[in-house]
Amino acid sequence: MTTVQFLFYAFAALSVLFALGMVLNVRNTVAAALCLVVTMVSLAGIYVLLEAYFVAAVQIMVYAGAIVVLFLFVVMLLNLRHDDFSPSRQLLVKAGAAVLGVVALGQLLRLLRVSLPEAPAAAEGFGGYRMLGLTLYTDYVLLVEIASLLLLAAIVGALILAKRRVDR
Amino acid sequence: MIPIDHVILLSAVLFMIGVIGVATRRNLIVVLMSIELMLNGSNLAFVGFNRLHPERLDGQIFVLIVIAVAASEVAVGLGIVISMFRNRDSVNLEDVSLLKW
Amino acid sequence: MPVAEIVKTLFILLVAVGALAPVITWIERKQSALMQDRIGANRADIAGITLLGLLHPLADVLKLLTKEDVVPDGANRVMHLIAPVIAAVPAIIAFGVIPFGGTYSFDDITVNLVVADPDWGMLYIFAIASIATYGTIIAGWSSNSNWSLLGGIRASAQMISYEVTMGLSLVGVFMVFQTLKLTDMAQAQDTTFRLFGFLDTLFGLPVPAFLDWLRLPAWGLFYQPLAFVMFLTAIMAENKRPPFDLPEGESEIVAGYHTEYSGMRFGLFFMSEFIQVVVIAALVATLFLGGWSIPYLSQETIIGGVGSVFGTGFATGLCVILHFVSFLVKVIIMIWVQMTLRWTLPRFRYDQVMDLCWKILLPLSIANIIVTGAVMLAIQGQP
Numbered sequence: 199m200t201t202v203q204f205l206f207y208a209f210a211a212l213s214v215l216f217a218l219g220m221v222l223n224v225r226n227t228v229a230a231a232l233c234l235v236v237t238m239v240s241l242a243g244i245y246v247l248l249e250a251y252f253v254a255a256v257q258i259m260v261y262a263g264a265i266v267v268l269f270l271f272v273v274m275l276l277n278l279r280h281d282d283f284s285p286s287r288q289l290l291v292k293a294g295a296a297v298l299g300v301v302a303l304g305q306l307l308r309l310l311r312v313s314l315p316e317a318p319a320a321a322e323g324f325g326g327y328r329m330l331g332l333t334l335y336t337d338y339v340l341l342v343e344i345a346s347l348l349l350l351a352a353i354v355g356a357l358i359l360a361k362r363r364v365d366r
Numbered sequence: 367m368i369p370i371d372h373v374i375l376l377s378a379v380l381f382m383i384g385v386i387g388v389a390t391r392r393n394l395i396v397v398l399m400s401i402e403l404m405l406n407g408s409n410l411a412f413v414g415f416n417r418l419h420p421e422r423l424d425g426q427i428f429v430l431i432v433i434a435v436a437a438s439e440v441a442v443g444l445g446i447v448i449s450m451f452r453n454r455d456s457v458n459l460e461d462v463s464l465l466k467w
Numbered sequence: 468m469p470v471a472e473i474v475k476t477l478f479i480l481l482v483a484v485g486a487l488a489p490v491i492t493w494i495e496r497k498q499s500a501l502m503q504d505r506i507g508a509n510r511a512d513i514a515g516i517t518l519l520g521l522l523h524p525l526a527d528v529l530k531l532l533t534k535e536d537v538v539p540d541g542a543n544r545v546m547h548l549i550a551p552v553i554a555a556v557p558a559i560i561a562f563g564v565i566p567f568g569g570t571y572s573f574d575d576i577t578v579n580l581v582v583a584d585p586d587w588g589m590l591y592i593f594a595i596a597s598i599a600t601y602g603t604i605i606a607g608w609s610s611n612s613n614w615s616l617l618g619g620i621r622a623s624a625q626m627i628s629y630e631v632t633m634g635l636s637l638v639g640v641f642m643v644f645q646t647l648k649l650t651d652m653a654q655a656q657d658t659t660f661r662l663f664g665f666l667d668t669l670f671g672l673p674v675p676a677f678l679d680w681l682r683l684p685a686w687g688l689f690y691q692p693l694a695f696v697m698f699l700t701a702i703m704a705e706n707k708r709p710p711f712d713l714p715e716g717e718s719e720i721v722a723g724y725h726t727e728y729s730g731m732r733f734g735l736f737f738m739s740e741f742i743q744v745v746v747i748a749a750l751v752a753t754l755f756l757g758g759w760s761i762p763y764l765s766q767e768t769i770i771g772g773v774g775s776v777f778g779t780g781f782a783t784g785l786c787v788i789l790h791f792v793s794f795l796v797k798v799i800i801m802i803w804v805q806m807t808l809r810w811t812l813p814r815f816r817y818d819q820v821m822d823l824c825w826k827i828l829l830p831l832s833i834a835n836i837i838v839t840g841a842v843m844l845a846i847q848g849q850p
Contacts (some may be wrong), residue, residue: 206368210376221387234399248417253426255590263597265440271623273443276451285446295386324420333423345434352438359445
């Protein structure tokens with residue numbers, strides 16, 4: 199097994215492990231957020247192995263470095279220490295979810311029995327910021343503009359939602 | 367080289383773990399984080415398939431837009447969590463059941 | 468991995484982390500003492516030799532190692548333990564892409580005084596800066612204390628706000644140098660350019676002869692002065708360096724997010740802040756002050772000039788040493804600038820910090836991008 203393959207399996211195992219840790223973690227919201235960070239960083243490692251360097255950097259900068267920090271910020275602001283909640287019909291839902299997960303995974307494994315072709319060698323600048331920047335601002339400039347409008351709407355929405363209402 | 371079907375399998379596993387998180391957990395913040403996990407799973411599938419056809423960069427560009435959308439969704443979602451907490455002093459999903467029949 | 472790479476990595480780590488960071492604690496003490504008209508710490512001695520207080524960093528380390536390690540009562544032990552590590556590691560590994568010297572070719576081997584040289588070097592620095600926020604946040608949360616939580620909240624908001632400005636203010640520099648590789652950027656600053664050349668390229672006027680010989684080194688500082696000021700502000704705020712040290716708040720909230728840390732764990736936070744000072748200095752030196760290059764002597768001039776007298780091998784060796792020393796001099800100048808800023812400016816208030824980021828630096832950095840793009844378009848004349 200080459201170094202690249204070994205690293206891929208290591209990152210994959212890490213991401214699945216910590217994703218499970220995040221979802222199954224009952225006691226501590228902050229620990230769940232930190233597990234999510236480890237998942238995202240290992241996914242960024244996989245992106246680097248797949249030669250998508252800019253996407254990996256953006257994943258760490260935006261996803262792991264800002265979005266999960268926002269989660270942690272809200273948890274700290276609201277001081278959410280105590281966590282999950284009285285078990286009412288938890289067991290039935292959990293069993294149902296586990297069965298659903300296993301069935302879906304089995305189906306996917308069956309569908310993936312046909313193996314995909316070997317990845318061709320990528321061009322020199324594949325996944326680099328130059329080619330990505332060129333494509334983004336020539337072919338997909340409309341997408342960039344729409345994304346900026348979406349972000350503006352999100353900023354306005356978040357400001358209004360979280361603003362402390364002064365009771366008159 | 368990395369076998370791309372294993373990449374797609376990993377993306378499917380992460381997506382399923384996210385779905386289980388959304389369906390099972392009742393802490394609203396953990397539900398939002400599971401949605402992020404689902405988005406990450408689909409991002410991985412995009413990048414994996416793009417590696418299979420490296421003459422175009424569509425997959426990676428879409429991943430960048432998905433990350434932007436995820437950022438805006440988290441911002442608004444956490445704003446909702448904050449207002450919910452201010453009104454009910456809890457982020458338990460079972461406490462927002464006023465419209466339930 | 469060849470032995471030379473390992474030796475180079477270890478050498479850079481030893482110089483940067485091992486040698487410079489403790490010396491900076493000494494510089495801080497002595498400079499603040501000079502500025503405040505006092506002597507500073509000079510009592511630490513070995514058998515009566517005080518060495519002007521240079522033994523104080525050693526005394527600090529010994530003191531911190533022998534202190535009791537306190538974990539507060541309701542704190543999460545695991546997170547309390549890993550927070551200083553998450554704060555310290557990004558500061559140290561940021562040295563991986565900073566070029567301490569150029570590319571030199573001896574007879575058949577090419578030596579490159581940088582640990583790793585990926586094509587996206589600066590993106591790595593941004594990613595590291597994003598990860599560094601977690602040390603502070605986890606430290607603030609896991610200490611189960613009011614002051615720590617306040618410090619942690621302030622720190623996380625400040626750090627993620629200034630990451631945006633840090634990135635955007637550097638886009639102008641990337642546009643000018645056309646690359647994200649730090650080695651290429653340092654290499655591109657090795658020449659000079661005509662100060663009044665803009666009359667020729669922008670407006671088409673002939674440059675008068677008496678102004679034509681005036682050349683400046685092609686540093687990022689002269690191409691992008693506004694970006695220099697903005698980047699220095701943003702990265703000092705990102706590293707919670709005074710005057711932006713509200714998260715530590717040394718006179719307001721006890722010690723902010725590292726209130727509940729003692730012994731070597733506090734030592735790790737302490738050290739990581741000073742290593743970040745060196746990282747800031749090295750980054751600013753590489754991006755804006757020409758990196759390892761000597762102002763009016765480019766590498767070819769040195770090798771050509773000295774090589775014709777003493778031989779190319781000796782000339783290249785001399786070049787290595789000269790460039791390394793020049794880089795260190797620039798780093799020390801930037802460290803001195805940060806120390807001066809620390810001991811002269813009063814601390815910003817929290818809303819002033821946020822105002823500065825979102826209302827002043829962000830629009831200015833976007834304006835910088837637009838102006839730089841317009842000027843470059845006018846100069847090159849084609850899209």
